[in-house]
Amino acid sequence: MILSDDQQMLREAAAGFLSEKAPVSALRALRDKGEDKGFDPDLWQEMAQMGWAGIIVPEDAGGAEFGLVGGGLIAMEMGRHLTASPFFSTAIVAASGVSAFGNDAQKSDLLPAIAAGELLMALAVDEGRKHAPAKTAMVAHRSGNGFSLSGAKTFVVDGAQADKLIVAARTGGDAGEQNGITLFIVDANAKGVSRTAKAMVDSRASAEIHFDAVDVEADAVLGRVDAGWEPLSHMLNAGRAILSAEMSGSAATAFAMALDYLAQRKQFGTNLSAFQALQHRAAHLHTEIAMAEAASFAALAALDARAEDAPRKTAVAKAKASQVSLLAAQEGLQMHGGMGMTDAFDIGFYLKRAKVAGELFGDASFHGEALARDLGF
């Protein structure tokens, strides 16, 4: 796609900032410190000051209003450096939901705080090992003027750090149905909420969260009761397309690292990058990465435009980018030889992130299935 001047500047600013402040070594240091935060709060404040926390938030709510394409440009650069931050959970997923489906009170309460980097939010949707939002089984009973939530959520990105959670629960229908799901904005420290941070293989933060008769008021509902599928899909698709852009960036860098390594190393008297078998694999990988990136930005643009085929494009992007980023990391590691297996080299971090980001909000099989359904076969 053709970037506008503003977008081009945004991208260059992101590239510059992140390579200085959040290179892979920062993630490594975070991991080695052994904290389970999964990101650096000071860094997030700096990002917020650059306007990234409000990248998709409307200008009148204090945001930069760059849309998801703008978010994708940042995400791609974050992917290159494996930058860990609440950008995904808060600035994209939560902000997209509140912007599009929040009532006036919710918008004015939450969006300026998000844009200022003062509020962290996380979406709690998965309940099993595989992403399956329609299978949501957690229950919200009517109770007084509000609801009482009970159940468990897993794989909640930034869930242990969030101030507020957006929780998908069932107010009607049966697991497997899209109807009957309602979204609730829940204080993460409310009575009955217990959170367990999980050490994930990509050194990011994710939480398992139990809800034991957590009481919320009626105004905690995001969107309408029983009609949470639409805002939920909206948030998930925003997240999926952003993850696709992130993974395209990661794939490109893992690939570039491998090419660098090949160019530096000699074997049997020849530069490794002169081996034709590796060249053909590299050329194929280049093609795949170009497709993943193009598909990601096509999805982001379609979502911004609220185009009818945006869900289809998002499924294609997430499926393709998940596959390609894993392939790039696998090929990148193999091209590094034994050195790639050591923790001292960075390529392993790309492999780990590719696996987790690929799984998050649905893997390639999930989105392939969605695409097939959408295409009617």
Place this chain on the structure above:
Amino acid sequence: MILSDDQQMLREAAAGFLSEKAPVSALRALRDKGEDKGFDPDLWQEMAQMGWAGIIVPEDAGGAEFGLVGGGLIAMEMGRHLTASPFFSTAIVAASGVSAFGNDAQKSDLLPAIAAGELLMALAVDEGRKHAPAKTAMVAHRSGNGFSLSGAKTFVVDGAQADKLIVAARTGGDAGEQNGITLFIVDANAKGVSRTAKAMVDSRASAEIHFDAVDVEADAVLGRVDAGWEPLSHMLNAGRAILSAEMSGSAATAFAMALDYLAQRKQFGTNLSAFQALQHRAAHLHTEIAMAEAASFAALAALDARAEDAPRKTAVAKAKASQVSLLAAQEGLQMHGGMGMTDAFDIGFYLKRAKVAGELFGDASFHGEALARDLGF
């Protein structure tokens, strides 16, 4: 597997005979003559004299009693040369059914004639574009002392030339069930049978056959009424494993032709076979072909031994050999470059045969599905 001396001799005899009498040029000549027989009857007589028509027929019925492993050795050589003959339809599929499930009268009527090369038989099982024996819908009504058969069969190999047909029809149950299928041995020229030869892309003979109230006596039943699934599976599995061996042979030769071509051709001042990217693809293909051959003979041996896991091994062999022979032909053609696209070169014949043999009696998807069911997932 380790061949016995007898098997080794059989294989060498087959290799010698076929390279002299039935090279690819023979198939080409057959095609160019434009006859729809699909094989050369005189050649089949010579094969019968060598004992191949009775290769799995018991010695006391005039056969060579080499079992399916023996049959597979011949089939593999036939695969190498793309030899067209009724070996598959008559000597393997029909003979395996009659040997194992025929009554005394059927055995003494049919087996010596098969072994002598005097009788051609074909199995009529498929009714749709994809192999699905359990979905047999053709009906056999009881009528007098016998049955009346109505329906249509397709993809009947050697069906237009056969003297007798083994027909799967439903005497009970519904399409989709294994129970209720009965096999009938039907005179191919009986009243009500109409046959249309189909020109197949591999230049072999296949027929569409319509049955319009064809009357057969009760003694036409092969095996037991309503219990045709077992003899049908027995015949199909024999055919599948033999096809696997044939495809392994075809794959090996298509590959060898490509290697020869690469070794002869220079580009950019270098021998094509010195290009590393092609070497790695060739080495991978070698590995795949070795696996297909091993899986094929494991299946043949298991079927001969009536081992419990013979159906599983057959599914693996047919799935793998179908994939590998297609891959070998595709890679072989690509390695031939533009010359491979011309009809003047032989590699295209291997591609065409790989496609048809891969489809026959179930393609890789069919057998993968069977394997998954067998493994319980």
Place this chain on the structure above:
Amino acid sequence: MSDLETFRAETRAWLEENCPADMRDGAKDEASSCWGGRKWEFTSEGQKIWLERMGARGWTVPTWPKEYGGGGLNKAEAAVLQEEMDAIGARKPHDNFGITMLGPAMLHFGSEEQKREHLPKIARGEIRWCQGYSEPGAGSDLASLRTSADDGGDHYIVNGQKIWTSYADRADWIFCLVRTDKDAPKHKGISFILFDMESEGVSTKPIKLISGSSPFCETFFDNVKVPKQNLVHEENRGWDVAKYLLTHEREMIGALFGSMGGPALGSLAVEELGTDEMGRVDDPLLRSKLVQAEIDSLAFSALLESVEAKNGAGESLGATSSVLKYYGTELNKRRHELMMEVGGSEAMEVGQRSSDWLRTKGNSIEGGTSEIQLQIIAKHILQMPGA
């Protein structure tokens, strides 16, 4: 009313008045093409009139300069013309390798005399061209060609053999790569010449493919005399012209496979195989291959759109044309494999589907093999060194 709007209105009116009724069926298949040339037999009076009228306006080659028989339109006007033609389903009046291949190269490398001589005849469909590039034994190493053009004073004497000459048996003239210096390094002894296929010593022989008959021919030259004024660009610098043409061809092929997409695999499978009780194509493993093909097809379309947007914005495609050519042709092969799997035994019969399938095997060979494209990507995009 802007100039462009005026142009649109005038064009619409002219087309409405001048496009014969039978040329308005929107047909784009090869059978309905008009290839023109001396030997052409028009399939209808409408086809003849349509070529004459469009040729007279230069609208067969709308962006070529008027002095060479073109329409002299700018890009925007040419786009409007195409839109208005599409709107009434107007057929392309004329197909000719002279339009798609020789013309652009001639505009770039030809002398003024050559342009005035040859281009108007292409525009009016009077001369049909074929291309003499590939040779038996050269394969992807095009520059190793051996057809020789020896100096005969005011003419060359051409001897040798070409292969893969599309429609050589129906073409009037050929543009041809020949060797004019046997001692120079292989890329430096090649020249680009033009000659009449009716010259003495030219003969052709059609090539049968694995998919059946084809437009391809072998073409033989036995002491063919070619006037030296038919040399395009400088002697021994024909490789410049060849490279120009090859890049152009690759881009066309890549775009072709990206845009055509082919029939929707999923619908075809539903129609031919039916669905199971969960509403899925009733062949689960085949279905999952179809899904992957659709993912890849749609991702490839996204790439193509992105490339086209950049190209439209003035960025050069360069080696990216190899990315498109490589993936587009491999994907097309895969889609046809899957159509065969869906079709099952019916598709195995000799017929259109099996013939199309076989023909696709050439996609990754013609116009530069997939291996060559990968090599170009590795070298020119990834900057990897020669082995």
Place this chain on the structure above:
Amino acid sequence: MSDLETFRAETRAWLEENCPADMRDGAKDEASSCWGGRKWEFTSEGQKIWLERMGARGWTVPTWPKEYGGGGLNKAEAAVLQEEMDAIGARKPHDNFGITMLGPAMLHFGSEEQKREHLPKIARGEIRWCQGYSEPGAGSDLASLRTSADDGGDHYIVNGQKIWTSYADRADWIFCLVRTDKDAPKHKGISFILFDMESEGVSTKPIKLISGSSPFCETFFDNVKVPKQNLVHEENRGWDVAKYLLTHEREMIGALFGSMGGPALGSLAVEELGTDEMGRVDDPLLRSKLVQAEIDSLAFSALLESVEAKNGAGESLGATSSVLKYYGTELNKRRHELMMEVGGSEAMEVGQRSSDWLRTKGNSIEGGTSEIQLQIIAKHILQMPGA
């Protein structure tokens, strides 16, 4: 009663009497291995007794000659011993790279003195060995090693660095490839030497992998003095020994991955993901990848059985070991990818499954990369020329 039957009866009786109860649990995992050596701490009295008793009979290395501490058994007897051990679930008494790697090479290339000195200590588990082959920067090009052994009169002075030395921090002695002639072509200046890891100047440092801690170490040599009698085979002909060992290693790895098969993917998926209303794993596209992996696993098992049958019949494996190594390791990687997909977000947690998954990425690198195996197949099986 045949000799072999007599042997079986006697063996069964001896094992019944001598194998400690806690050594009969059939454990084959690395944690229950006894690696022996000077620093070994036995996990139980039973483990100690079992090593002593089996070592005393030479049954830790049953086919080695008795004069070198072996059991002196023929192949048939060794097979009977293994069968009888399996029958009571007896653990292997002793693991040692001396048994699997150095011993076979020493029997082939060692001098009489060396065999008498070193082999019995391996058999009795007194000395634990590690191997010093790979070097940083050499990668697959093993022969480009730079660790030097300079002539110091009656000894060599070794300087340099090794990598991927398994358990170097726990081993007593090392067998090591060093460069003794810097001017010779790279394969011709290498020697194979043995030395004590407690020699002055030897230090080790464990390597952390992407999957976590590992038995691998970096090993550094700083002016280590090695007596010349510790040279195996001739000086500058160490590459003969290395090749012998590498082929041996490749065969072991190939067989390992072929035979282990791993957990059944299908059952794991049914257990963790459940089935849909048609009884299929409830993730149709993932399921079809599982199916392909099972097809390939079973076909690979068939190949392995066929190779083993031929090998048993006396045919040499040769470059076929590369076929097994290549495919077996790639397949194992694929199976672990699929286990991660089945496991979903739970598997993404730091833990055994994700650690195993990460560790498999090394399978196609260690023991010769997949690329090297493909090269060996192309060259030695397919007879394709060097590039």
